[in-house]
Amino acid sequence: MVGLEPNKHTPTEKELAAYNEAGHAIVGRLQGQYIGPILLYRGENEHWGGSTEHDIFIRPFVLDLFPNELYARFGISIPQGGAGFSIEEKCAMKFAGVVAEKRLCEHCGVNSDEVRIGEADILEAEELVSRLSQDQAQKVLHDAEALAWTILKDNTCWKAVEMLAQELIQRGRLDQEYIHTLVSHVLVS
Secondary structure (H helix, E strand, O other): OOOOOOOOOOHHHHHHHHHHHHHHHHHHHOOOOOOEEEEEEEEEOOOOEEEEOOOEEEEEOOOOOHHHHHHHOOOOOOOOOOOOOOOHHHHHHHHHHHHHHHHHHHHHHHOHHHHHOHHHHHHHHHOOOOOOOOHHHHHHHHHHHHHHHHHHHHHHHHHHHHHHHHHHHOOOOOOHHHHHHHHHHHHHH
């Protein structure tokens, strides 16, 4: 966060869950994924969790794209309608939640190793590469996490994550149209 001093407080599980889902949403939207709705809930074990509905198998044929400069800034291809997602893209979507949680911890002045960070997302990314050789799997995971960091370190994208997370904390659920409008407004302005 540019110009802000860390708050020096441990994020709540609800905050971590909201930022996790917002991270998925931002990276997913940049990849051309259908995003929505996003839900925030308290599970049986009293831990907060969330879910972001998305289709990681095929992009819609008609995409609402952002300006080409935004894709160029991250070194990612402009999504093509009807095309499938690569393993790297799927893994980047998974790592986006983890990265968003870690960025929140950084902002709060807390070591992310001291809080519960999206373990399920990491396991899901590892499952996605389980059929690759060990070297290939490590490269895909490394590149996917690096891409998630590149996108979410960008001030504009981080602002979108923060806005989505705060709205999710307040509302508990965000529908596709609301997510689309908010993200487009922040990323294009």
